[in-house]
Amino acid sequence: MKNRASRAGLAFAVIAAILTGCAAPRPAPVRESTTPPATEALPSSGGQAAPALRQEGTHVVRPGDTLLGIARQYGVSVKDLTAWNSITDRNQIQVGQVLRVVPPGANSNAGAGAVTQPVPAVTQPVEVVPGRNGSEVPGGLKQEPRGGKQPYSEELWASLRPKANVVPTPPPVTPAVPEPDKAAGETSWMWPANGQLIGTFDEATNKGVDIAGKPGDPVLASAGGKVVYSGAGLRGYGKLVIIKHDANYLTAYAHNQQLLVKEGDSVTKGQKIAELGSTDADRPKVHFEIRKQGRPVDPLKYLPPR
Structure with missing residues:
Protein backbone atom coordinates (compact mmCIF):
# COMPACT_ATOMS: atom_id res chain seq x y z
CA MET A 1 0.00 0.00 0.00
CA LYS A 2 2.78 2.38 0.84
CA ASN A 3 4.58 1.58 -2.41
CA ARG A 4 1.44 2.29 -4.37
CA ALA A 5 1.13 5.73 -2.74
CA SER A 6 4.75 6.52 -3.51
CA ARG A 7 4.32 5.67 -7.13
CA ALA A 8 1.19 7.86 -7.38
CA GLY A 9 3.04 10.82 -5.83
CA LEU A 10 5.91 10.43 -8.24
CA ALA A 11 3.57 10.39 -11.24
CA PHE A 12 1.83 13.56 -9.98
CA ALA A 13 5.18 15.32 -9.64
CA VAL A 14 6.16 14.40 -13.20
CA ILE A 15 2.84 15.68 -14.63
CA ALA A 16 3.16 18.93 -12.68
CA ALA A 17 6.65 19.47 -14.02
CA ILE A 18 5.46 18.91 -17.62
CA LEU A 19 2.58 21.35 -17.19
CA THR A 20 4.89 23.92 -15.65
CA GLY A 21 7.28 23.70 -18.63
CA CYS A 22 4.46 24.12 -21.14
CA ALA A 23 3.24 27.26 -19.40
CA ALA A 24 6.66 29.03 -19.51
CA PRO A 25 6.62 32.39 -21.47
CA ARG A 26 8.17 32.38 -24.91
CA PRO A 27 10.23 35.31 -26.36
CA ALA A 28 8.22 37.74 -28.62
CA PRO A 29 8.98 37.60 -32.40
CA VAL A 30 11.32 40.30 -33.68
CA ARG A 31 9.78 42.61 -36.38
CA GLU A 32 11.48 45.35 -38.41
CA SER A 33 9.97 48.65 -37.25
CA THR A 34 11.72 50.88 -39.77
CA THR A 35 9.34 52.05 -42.57
CA PRO A 36 10.48 53.15 -45.99
CA PRO A 37 10.66 56.91 -46.58
CA ALA A 38 7.38 58.50 -47.55
CA THR A 39 6.85 59.59 -51.11
CA GLU A 40 4.77 62.47 -52.28
CA ALA A 41 2.24 62.04 -55.12
CA LEU A 42 2.52 64.61 -57.84
CA PRO A 43 -0.61 66.73 -58.35
CA VAL A 101 14.12 73.13 -68.17
CA VAL A 102 17.27 75.26 -67.92
CA PRO A 103 20.46 75.16 -69.99
CA PRO A 104 23.14 72.75 -68.76
CA GLY A 105 25.23 74.51 -66.10
CA ALA A 106 22.86 77.47 -65.82
CA ASN A 107 22.19 76.85 -62.11
CA SER A 108 25.71 75.75 -61.08
CA ASN A 109 25.92 78.60 -58.50
CA ALA A 110 22.43 78.16 -57.11
CA GLY A 111 22.00 77.10 -53.50
CA ALA A 112 21.51 73.46 -52.62
CA GLY A 113 17.93 72.32 -52.70
CA ALA A 114 16.76 75.23 -54.86
CA VAL A 115 13.81 74.40 -57.09
CA THR A 116 13.12 76.11 -60.40
CA GLN A 117 9.87 78.07 -60.23
CA PRO A 118 7.66 77.73 -63.30
CA VAL A 119 6.51 80.86 -65.09
CA PRO A 120 2.68 81.11 -65.09
CA ALA A 121 1.49 80.22 -68.57
CA VAL A 122 -0.61 82.88 -70.26
CA THR A 123 -2.61 81.53 -73.16
CA GLN A 124 -3.34 84.04 -75.86
CA PRO A 125 -6.14 83.31 -78.37
CA VAL A 126 -4.82 82.66 -81.85
CA GLU A 127 -6.86 83.97 -84.74
CA VAL A 128 -6.99 81.49 -87.60
CA VAL A 129 -7.61 82.77 -91.09
CA PRO A 130 -8.35 80.43 -94.00
CA GLY A 131 -5.61 80.47 -96.65
CA ARG A 132 -5.72 80.06 -100.40
CA ASN A 133 -6.03 76.25 -100.45
CA GLY A 134 -8.18 75.85 -97.34
CA SER A 135 -5.13 75.81 -95.06
CA GLU A 136 -5.27 77.76 -91.84
CA VAL A 137 -2.85 80.57 -91.13
CA PRO A 138 -2.41 81.44 -87.41
CA GLY A 139 -2.02 84.92 -86.07
CA GLY A 140 -4.38 86.59 -88.53
CA LEU A 141 -1.73 86.75 -91.28
CA LYS A 142 -3.48 86.36 -94.59
CA GLN A 143 -1.66 84.91 -97.57
CA GLU A 144 -3.91 86.81 -99.97
CA PRO A 145 -6.18 89.89 -99.76
CA ARG A 146 -9.37 87.93 -99.06
CA GLY A 147 -8.96 84.78 -97.02
CA GLY A 148 -12.53 83.72 -96.16
CA LYS A 149 -16.18 84.46 -96.77
CA GLN A 150 -17.66 87.51 -95.04
CA PRO A 151 -21.30 88.60 -94.70
CA TYR A 152 -22.59 91.01 -97.32
CA SER A 153 -22.51 94.73 -96.57
CA GLU A 154 -22.21 97.82 -98.70
CA GLU A 155 -18.89 98.62 -97.02
CA LEU A 156 -17.51 95.16 -97.80
CA TRP A 157 -18.74 95.39 -101.38
CA ALA A 158 -16.99 98.73 -101.75
CA SER A 159 -13.78 97.22 -100.36
CA LEU A 160 -13.74 94.65 -103.18
CA ARG A 161 -13.16 97.43 -105.69
CA PRO A 162 -9.73 99.04 -105.98
CA LYS A 163 -9.63 102.59 -104.72
CA ALA A 164 -8.81 105.14 -107.39
CA ASN A 165 -6.09 107.69 -106.75
CA VAL A 166 -8.02 110.88 -106.11
CA VAL A 167 -6.17 114.02 -107.13
CA PRO A 168 -7.48 117.19 -105.44
CA THR A 169 -8.89 119.65 -107.94
CA PRO A 170 -10.03 123.22 -107.41
CA PRO A 171 -13.79 123.67 -107.00
CA PRO A 172 -15.66 124.38 -110.26
CA VAL A 173 -16.64 127.94 -110.99
CA THR A 174 -20.09 126.95 -112.20
CA PRO A 175 -22.40 124.35 -110.61
CA ALA A 176 -21.86 120.87 -111.96
CA VAL A 177 -24.52 119.54 -114.27
CA PRO A 178 -25.97 116.20 -113.04
CA GLU A 179 -24.86 113.33 -115.19
CA PRO A 180 -27.74 111.76 -117.10
CA ASP A 181 -28.53 108.13 -116.33
CA LYS A 182 -26.65 105.93 -118.75
CA ALA A 183 -29.52 103.49 -119.26
CA ALA A 184 -29.83 102.83 -122.96
CA GLY A 185 -27.42 104.43 -125.37
CA GLU A 186 -23.95 105.31 -124.05
CA THR A 187 -22.88 101.80 -123.07
CA SER A 188 -23.99 98.75 -124.97
CA TRP A 189 -24.94 95.95 -122.60
CA MET A 190 -25.79 92.32 -123.29
CA TRP A 191 -27.37 89.53 -121.28
CA PRO A 192 -24.73 87.49 -119.41
CA ALA A 193 -26.62 84.20 -119.92
CA ASN A 194 -29.36 82.85 -122.17
CA GLY A 195 -31.54 81.14 -119.54
CA GLN A 196 -34.95 82.05 -118.19
CA LEU A 197 -35.31 85.13 -116.00
CA ILE A 198 -36.34 83.81 -112.56
CA GLY A 199 -35.68 86.81 -110.30
CA THR A 200 -36.08 90.55 -110.80
CA PHE A 201 -34.54 93.59 -109.14
CA ASP A 202 -35.70 94.74 -105.70
CA GLU A 203 -33.36 97.09 -103.90
CA ALA A 204 -34.38 95.68 -100.51
CA THR A 205 -34.25 91.94 -101.25
CA ASN A 206 -32.59 91.37 -104.64
CA LYS A 207 -29.90 93.74 -105.89
CA GLY A 208 -29.91 92.33 -109.42
CA VAL A 209 -31.59 89.73 -111.60
CA ASP A 210 -31.36 85.95 -111.56
CA ILE A 211 -31.06 83.91 -114.75
CA ALA A 212 -31.56 80.14 -114.66
CA GLY A 213 -29.35 77.69 -116.52
CA LYS A 214 -27.54 74.37 -116.44
CA PRO A 215 -24.25 73.82 -114.61
CA GLY A 216 -21.42 74.62 -116.99
CA ASP A 217 -23.40 77.02 -119.21
CA PRO A 218 -21.26 79.99 -120.30
CA VAL A 219 -21.40 83.24 -118.34
CA LEU A 220 -20.50 86.21 -120.56
CA ALA A 221 -19.21 89.69 -119.84
CA SER A 222 -22.13 92.10 -120.32
CA ALA A 223 -19.70 94.79 -121.55
CA GLY A 224 -15.98 95.25 -121.95
CA GLY A 225 -13.83 96.24 -118.98
CA LYS A 226 -11.28 95.12 -116.41
CA VAL A 227 -11.71 92.34 -113.82
CA VAL A 228 -11.36 93.90 -110.37
CA TYR A 229 -12.44 90.84 -108.36
CA SER A 230 -12.46 87.09 -108.92
CA GLY A 231 -12.99 84.87 -105.90
CA ALA A 232 -15.39 83.59 -103.25
CA GLY A 233 -14.90 86.02 -100.38
CA LEU A 234 -18.42 87.51 -100.21
CA ARG A 235 -20.94 85.29 -98.44
CA GLY A 236 -24.15 84.72 -100.40
CA TYR A 237 -22.50 85.28 -103.79
CA GLY A 238 -20.49 82.06 -104.14
CA LYS A 239 -17.79 82.28 -106.79
CA LEU A 240 -18.00 85.87 -107.97
CA VAL A 241 -16.58 87.99 -110.80
CA ILE A 242 -16.75 91.81 -110.76
CA ILE A 243 -15.88 93.81 -113.87
CA LYS A 244 -15.24 97.56 -113.89
CA HIS A 245 -16.38 99.18 -117.14
CA ASP A 246 -15.60 102.86 -116.49
CA ALA A 247 -15.49 105.36 -113.65
CA ASN A 248 -19.18 104.82 -112.89
CA TYR A 249 -20.24 101.28 -113.74
CA LEU A 250 -19.49 97.79 -112.44
CA THR A 251 -21.15 94.47 -113.21
CA ALA A 252 -21.19 91.40 -110.98
CA TYR A 253 -21.68 87.71 -111.89
CA ALA A 254 -22.36 85.38 -108.93
CA HIS A 255 -22.87 81.66 -108.07
CA ASN A 256 -20.47 80.36 -110.76
CA GLN A 257 -19.07 76.86 -110.54
CA GLN A 258 -15.78 77.86 -112.16
CA LEU A 259 -14.06 81.22 -112.71
CA LEU A 260 -12.18 81.67 -115.98
CA VAL A 261 -10.66 85.12 -115.40
CA LYS A 262 -8.50 86.60 -112.67
CA GLU A 263 -8.07 90.05 -111.17
CA GLY A 264 -6.39 92.47 -113.54
CA ASP A 265 -7.56 90.73 -116.73
CA SER A 266 -9.08 92.86 -119.47
CA VAL A 267 -12.22 91.36 -121.02
CA THR A 268 -14.32 92.18 -124.03
CA LYS A 269 -18.09 92.25 -124.40
CA GLY A 270 -19.43 88.71 -124.81
CA GLN A 271 -16.24 87.02 -123.57
CA LYS A 272 -16.79 83.87 -121.50
CA ILE A 273 -15.66 84.74 -117.99
CA ALA A 274 -17.12 81.84 -115.94
CA GLU A 275 -19.23 78.70 -115.97
CA LEU A 276 -22.72 78.86 -114.51
CA GLY A 277 -23.14 77.02 -111.20
CA SER A 278 -24.90 76.97 -107.83
CA THR A 279 -22.26 78.05 -105.28
CA ASP A 280 -24.06 79.69 -102.34
CA ALA A 281 -27.35 79.24 -104.22
CA ASP A 282 -30.34 76.91 -104.08
CA ARG A 283 -30.20 76.07 -107.79
CA PRO A 284 -27.94 76.60 -110.82
CA LYS A 285 -28.21 80.23 -111.90
CA VAL A 286 -26.25 83.40 -112.51
CA HIS A 287 -27.03 86.38 -110.31
CA PHE A 288 -26.27 89.53 -112.34
CA GLU A 289 -25.91 93.05 -110.95
CA ILE A 290 -25.18 96.44 -112.46
CA ARG A 291 -23.86 99.03 -110.04
CA LYS A 292 -23.60 102.73 -110.74
CA GLN A 293 -21.11 104.54 -108.49
CA GLY A 294 -21.34 101.59 -106.11
CA ARG A 295 -25.14 101.53 -105.82
CA PRO A 296 -27.21 98.70 -107.37
CA VAL A 297 -29.55 99.66 -110.21
CA ASP A 298 -32.20 97.66 -112.08
CA PRO A 299 -30.36 95.72 -114.85
CA LEU A 300 -33.57 95.45 -116.89
CA LYS A 301 -33.32 99.20 -117.56
CA TYR A 302 -29.91 98.62 -119.17
CA LEU A 303 -30.18 95.23 -120.86
CA PRO A 304 -31.76 94.93 -124.30
CA PRO A 305 -35.34 93.57 -124.31
CA ARG A 306 -35.80 89.89 -125.01
Whole structure:
Protein backbone atom coordinates (compact mmCIF):
# COMPACT_ATOMS: atom_id res chain seq x y z
CA MET A 1 0.00 0.00 0.00
CA LYS A 2 2.78 2.38 0.84
CA ASN A 3 4.58 1.58 -2.41
CA ARG A 4 1.44 2.29 -4.37
CA ALA A 5 1.13 5.73 -2.74
CA SER A 6 4.75 6.52 -3.51
CA ARG A 7 4.32 5.67 -7.13
CA ALA A 8 1.19 7.86 -7.38
CA GLY A 9 3.04 10.82 -5.83
CA LEU A 10 5.91 10.43 -8.24
CA ALA A 11 3.57 10.39 -11.24
CA PHE A 12 1.83 13.56 -9.98
CA ALA A 13 5.18 15.32 -9.64
CA VAL A 14 6.16 14.40 -13.20
CA ILE A 15 2.84 15.68 -14.63
CA ALA A 16 3.16 18.93 -12.68
CA ALA A 17 6.65 19.47 -14.02
CA ILE A 18 5.46 18.91 -17.62
CA LEU A 19 2.58 21.35 -17.19
CA THR A 20 4.89 23.92 -15.65
CA GLY A 21 7.28 23.70 -18.63
CA CYS A 22 4.46 24.12 -21.14
CA ALA A 23 3.24 27.26 -19.40
CA ALA A 24 6.66 29.03 -19.51
CA PRO A 25 6.62 32.39 -21.47
CA ARG A 26 8.17 32.38 -24.91
CA PRO A 27 10.23 35.31 -26.36
CA ALA A 28 8.22 37.74 -28.62
CA PRO A 29 8.98 37.60 -32.40
CA VAL A 30 11.32 40.30 -33.68
CA ARG A 31 9.78 42.61 -36.38
CA GLU A 32 11.48 45.35 -38.41
CA SER A 33 9.97 48.65 -37.25
CA THR A 34 11.72 50.88 -39.77
CA THR A 35 9.34 52.05 -42.57
CA PRO A 36 10.48 53.15 -45.99
CA PRO A 37 10.66 56.91 -46.58
CA ALA A 38 7.38 58.50 -47.55
CA THR A 39 6.85 59.59 -51.11
CA GLU A 40 4.77 62.47 -52.28
CA ALA A 41 2.24 62.04 -55.12
CA LEU A 42 2.52 64.61 -57.84
CA PRO A 43 -0.61 66.73 -58.35
CA SER A 44 -3.01 65.40 -61.00
CA SER A 45 -0.77 62.35 -61.49
CA GLY A 46 -3.47 59.77 -60.71
CA GLY A 47 -1.70 58.81 -57.45
CA GLN A 48 1.65 57.96 -59.01
CA ALA A 49 4.41 58.34 -56.45
CA ALA A 50 7.38 60.54 -57.15
CA PRO A 51 10.23 61.86 -55.00
CA ALA A 52 9.09 64.62 -52.67
CA LEU A 53 11.74 66.96 -54.06
CA ARG A 54 12.88 67.09 -57.67
CA GLN A 55 16.24 68.17 -58.88
CA GLU A 56 16.98 71.81 -59.44
CA GLY A 57 16.11 73.06 -62.94
CA THR A 58 14.01 70.03 -63.90
CA HIS A 59 10.36 69.17 -64.51
CA VAL A 60 8.69 65.80 -63.90
CA VAL A 61 6.28 65.00 -66.75
CA ARG A 62 2.67 64.64 -65.63
CA PRO A 63 -0.35 63.17 -67.45
CA GLY A 64 -1.50 65.62 -70.11
CA ASP A 65 1.85 67.48 -70.31
CA THR A 66 3.19 68.43 -73.75
CA LEU A 67 6.54 69.91 -74.71
CA LEU A 68 4.79 73.10 -75.81
CA GLY A 69 2.94 73.42 -72.50
CA ILE A 70 6.10 72.75 -70.48
CA ALA A 71 8.08 75.26 -72.56
CA ARG A 72 5.45 77.95 -71.97
CA GLN A 73 5.33 77.11 -68.27
CA TYR A 74 9.06 77.77 -67.80
CA GLY A 75 9.44 80.51 -70.40
CA VAL A 76 11.68 78.55 -72.76
CA SER A 77 11.32 77.31 -76.33
CA VAL A 78 10.39 73.80 -77.48
CA LYS A 79 13.60 73.77 -79.55
CA ASP A 80 15.68 74.35 -76.40
CA LEU A 81 13.81 71.64 -74.46
CA THR A 82 14.43 69.05 -77.16
CA ALA A 83 18.11 70.01 -77.35
CA TRP A 84 18.71 70.01 -73.56
CA ASN A 85 17.02 66.59 -73.17
CA SER A 86 18.20 64.92 -76.44
CA ILE A 87 14.59 64.38 -77.55
CA THR A 88 14.21 63.14 -81.14
CA ASP A 89 10.41 62.71 -81.18
CA ARG A 90 8.49 65.57 -79.58
CA ASN A 91 5.39 63.39 -79.13
CA GLN A 92 7.16 60.64 -77.14
CA ILE A 93 7.61 62.08 -73.66
CA GLN A 94 6.55 59.77 -70.82
CA VAL A 95 4.74 60.40 -67.54
CA GLY A 96 7.35 60.52 -64.75
CA GLN A 97 10.16 61.46 -67.16
CA VAL A 98 12.47 64.15 -65.74
CA LEU A 99 13.17 66.97 -68.19
CA ARG A 100 15.79 69.69 -67.89
CA VAL A 101 14.12 73.13 -68.17
CA VAL A 102 17.27 75.26 -67.92
CA PRO A 103 20.46 75.16 -69.99
CA PRO A 104 23.14 72.75 -68.76
CA GLY A 105 25.23 74.51 -66.10
CA ALA A 106 22.86 77.47 -65.82
CA ASN A 107 22.19 76.85 -62.11
CA SER A 108 25.71 75.75 -61.08
CA ASN A 109 25.92 78.60 -58.50
CA ALA A 110 22.43 78.16 -57.11
CA GLY A 111 22.00 77.10 -53.50
CA ALA A 112 21.51 73.46 -52.62
CA GLY A 113 17.93 72.32 -52.70
CA ALA A 114 16.76 75.23 -54.86
CA VAL A 115 13.81 74.40 -57.09
CA THR A 116 13.12 76.11 -60.40
CA GLN A 117 9.87 78.07 -60.23
CA PRO A 118 7.66 77.73 -63.30
CA VAL A 119 6.51 80.86 -65.09
CA PRO A 120 2.68 81.11 -65.09
CA ALA A 121 1.49 80.22 -68.57
CA VAL A 122 -0.61 82.88 -70.26
CA THR A 123 -2.61 81.53 -73.16
CA GLN A 124 -3.34 84.04 -75.86
CA PRO A 125 -6.14 83.31 -78.37
CA VAL A 126 -4.82 82.66 -81.85
CA GLU A 127 -6.86 83.97 -84.74
CA VAL A 128 -6.99 81.49 -87.60
CA VAL A 129 -7.61 82.77 -91.09
CA PRO A 130 -8.35 80.43 -94.00
CA GLY A 131 -5.61 80.47 -96.65
CA ARG A 132 -5.72 80.06 -100.40
CA ASN A 133 -6.03 76.25 -100.45
CA GLY A 134 -8.18 75.85 -97.34
CA SER A 135 -5.13 75.81 -95.06
CA GLU A 136 -5.27 77.76 -91.84
CA VAL A 137 -2.85 80.57 -91.13
CA PRO A 138 -2.41 81.44 -87.41
CA GLY A 139 -2.02 84.92 -86.07
CA GLY A 140 -4.38 86.59 -88.53
CA LEU A 141 -1.73 86.75 -91.28
CA LYS A 142 -3.48 86.36 -94.59
CA GLN A 143 -1.66 84.91 -97.57
CA GLU A 144 -3.91 86.81 -99.97
CA PRO A 145 -6.18 89.89 -99.76
CA ARG A 146 -9.37 87.93 -99.06
CA GLY A 147 -8.96 84.78 -97.02
CA GLY A 148 -12.53 83.72 -96.16
CA LYS A 149 -16.18 84.46 -96.77
CA GLN A 150 -17.66 87.51 -95.04
CA PRO A 151 -21.30 88.60 -94.70
CA TYR A 152 -22.59 91.01 -97.32
CA SER A 153 -22.51 94.73 -96.57
CA GLU A 154 -22.21 97.82 -98.70
CA GLU A 155 -18.89 98.62 -97.02
CA LEU A 156 -17.51 95.16 -97.80
CA TRP A 157 -18.74 95.39 -101.38
CA ALA A 158 -16.99 98.73 -101.75
CA SER A 159 -13.78 97.22 -100.36
CA LEU A 160 -13.74 94.65 -103.18
CA ARG A 161 -13.16 97.43 -105.69
CA PRO A 162 -9.73 99.04 -105.98
CA LYS A 163 -9.63 102.59 -104.72
CA ALA A 164 -8.81 105.14 -107.39
CA ASN A 165 -6.09 107.69 -106.75
CA VAL A 166 -8.02 110.88 -106.11
CA VAL A 167 -6.17 114.02 -107.13
CA PRO A 168 -7.48 117.19 -105.44
CA THR A 169 -8.89 119.65 -107.94
CA PRO A 170 -10.03 123.22 -107.41
CA PRO A 171 -13.79 123.67 -107.00
CA PRO A 172 -15.66 124.38 -110.26
CA VAL A 173 -16.64 127.94 -110.99
CA THR A 174 -20.09 126.95 -112.20
CA PRO A 175 -22.40 124.35 -110.61
CA ALA A 176 -21.86 120.87 -111.96
CA VAL A 177 -24.52 119.54 -114.27
CA PRO A 178 -25.97 116.20 -113.04
CA GLU A 179 -24.86 113.33 -115.19
CA PRO A 180 -27.74 111.76 -117.10
CA ASP A 181 -28.53 108.13 -116.33
CA LYS A 182 -26.65 105.93 -118.75
CA ALA A 183 -29.52 103.49 -119.26
CA ALA A 184 -29.83 102.83 -122.96
CA GLY A 185 -27.42 104.43 -125.37
CA GLU A 186 -23.95 105.31 -124.05
CA THR A 187 -22.88 101.80 -123.07
CA SER A 188 -23.99 98.75 -124.97
CA TRP A 189 -24.94 95.95 -122.60
CA MET A 190 -25.79 92.32 -123.29
CA TRP A 191 -27.37 89.53 -121.28
CA PRO A 192 -24.73 87.49 -119.41
CA ALA A 193 -26.62 84.20 -119.92
CA ASN A 194 -29.36 82.85 -122.17
CA GLY A 195 -31.54 81.14 -119.54
CA GLN A 196 -34.95 82.05 -118.19
CA LEU A 197 -35.31 85.13 -116.00
CA ILE A 198 -36.34 83.81 -112.56
CA GLY A 199 -35.68 86.81 -110.30
CA THR A 200 -36.08 90.55 -110.80
CA PHE A 201 -34.54 93.59 -109.14
CA ASP A 202 -35.70 94.74 -105.70
CA GLU A 203 -33.36 97.09 -103.90
CA ALA A 204 -34.38 95.68 -100.51
CA THR A 205 -34.25 91.94 -101.25
CA ASN A 206 -32.59 91.37 -104.64
CA LYS A 207 -29.90 93.74 -105.89
CA GLY A 208 -29.91 92.33 -109.42
CA VAL A 209 -31.59 89.73 -111.60
CA ASP A 210 -31.36 85.95 -111.56
CA ILE A 211 -31.06 83.91 -114.75
CA ALA A 212 -31.56 80.14 -114.66
CA GLY A 213 -29.35 77.69 -116.52
CA LYS A 214 -27.54 74.37 -116.44
CA PRO A 215 -24.25 73.82 -114.61
CA GLY A 216 -21.42 74.62 -116.99
CA ASP A 217 -23.40 77.02 -119.21
CA PRO A 218 -21.26 79.99 -120.30
CA VAL A 219 -21.40 83.24 -118.34
CA LEU A 220 -20.50 86.21 -120.56
CA ALA A 221 -19.21 89.69 -119.84
CA SER A 222 -22.13 92.10 -120.32
CA ALA A 223 -19.70 94.79 -121.55
CA GLY A 224 -15.98 95.25 -121.95
CA GLY A 225 -13.83 96.24 -118.98
CA LYS A 226 -11.28 95.12 -116.41
CA VAL A 227 -11.71 92.34 -113.82
CA VAL A 228 -11.36 93.90 -110.37
CA TYR A 229 -12.44 90.84 -108.36
CA SER A 230 -12.46 87.09 -108.92
CA GLY A 231 -12.99 84.87 -105.90
CA ALA A 232 -15.39 83.59 -103.25
CA GLY A 233 -14.90 86.02 -100.38
CA LEU A 234 -18.42 87.51 -100.21
CA ARG A 235 -20.94 85.29 -98.44
CA GLY A 236 -24.15 84.72 -100.40
CA TYR A 237 -22.50 85.28 -103.79
CA GLY A 238 -20.49 82.06 -104.14
CA LYS A 239 -17.79 82.28 -106.79
CA LEU A 240 -18.00 85.87 -107.97
CA VAL A 241 -16.58 87.99 -110.80
CA ILE A 242 -16.75 91.81 -110.76
CA ILE A 243 -15.88 93.81 -113.87
CA LYS A 244 -15.24 97.56 -113.89
CA HIS A 245 -16.38 99.18 -117.14
CA ASP A 246 -15.60 102.86 -116.49
CA ALA A 247 -15.49 105.36 -113.65
CA ASN A 248 -19.18 104.82 -112.89
CA TYR A 249 -20.24 101.28 -113.74
CA LEU A 250 -19.49 97.79 -112.44
CA THR A 251 -21.15 94.47 -113.21
CA ALA A 252 -21.19 91.40 -110.98
CA TYR A 253 -21.68 87.71 -111.89
CA ALA A 254 -22.36 85.38 -108.93
CA HIS A 255 -22.87 81.66 -108.07
CA ASN A 256 -20.47 80.36 -110.76
CA GLN A 257 -19.07 76.86 -110.54
CA GLN A 258 -15.78 77.86 -112.16
CA LEU A 259 -14.06 81.22 -112.71
CA LEU A 260 -12.18 81.67 -115.98
CA VAL A 261 -10.66 85.12 -115.40
CA LYS A 262 -8.50 86.60 -112.67
CA GLU A 263 -8.07 90.05 -111.17
CA GLY A 264 -6.39 92.47 -113.54
CA ASP A 265 -7.56 90.73 -116.73
CA SER A 266 -9.08 92.86 -119.47
CA VAL A 267 -12.22 91.36 -121.02
CA THR A 268 -14.32 92.18 -124.03
CA LYS A 269 -18.09 92.25 -124.40
CA GLY A 270 -19.43 88.71 -124.81
CA GLN A 271 -16.24 87.02 -123.57
CA LYS A 272 -16.79 83.87 -121.50
CA ILE A 273 -15.66 84.74 -117.99
CA ALA A 274 -17.12 81.84 -115.94
CA GLU A 275 -19.23 78.70 -115.97
CA LEU A 276 -22.72 78.86 -114.51
CA GLY A 277 -23.14 77.02 -111.20
CA SER A 278 -24.90 76.97 -107.83
CA THR A 279 -22.26 78.05 -105.28
CA ASP A 280 -24.06 79.69 -102.34
CA ALA A 281 -27.35 79.24 -104.22
CA ASP A 282 -30.34 76.91 -104.08
CA ARG A 283 -30.20 76.07 -107.79
CA PRO A 284 -27.94 76.60 -110.82
CA LYS A 285 -28.21 80.23 -111.90
CA VAL A 286 -26.25 83.40 -112.51
CA HIS A 287 -27.03 86.38 -110.31
CA PHE A 288 -26.27 89.53 -112.34
CA GLU A 289 -25.91 93.05 -110.95
CA ILE A 290 -25.18 96.44 -112.46
CA ARG A 291 -23.86 99.03 -110.04
CA LYS A 292 -23.60 102.73 -110.74
CA GLN A 293 -21.11 104.54 -108.49
CA GLY A 294 -21.34 101.59 -106.11
CA ARG A 295 -25.14 101.53 -105.82
CA PRO A 296 -27.21 98.70 -107.37
CA VAL A 297 -29.55 99.66 -110.21
CA ASP A 298 -32.20 97.66 -112.08
CA PRO A 299 -30.36 95.72 -114.85
CA LEU A 300 -33.57 95.45 -116.89
CA LYS A 301 -33.32 99.20 -117.56
CA TYR A 302 -29.91 98.62 -119.17
CA LEU A 303 -30.18 95.23 -120.86
CA PRO A 304 -31.76 94.93 -124.30
CA PRO A 305 -35.34 93.57 -124.31
CA ARG A 306 -35.80 89.89 -125.01
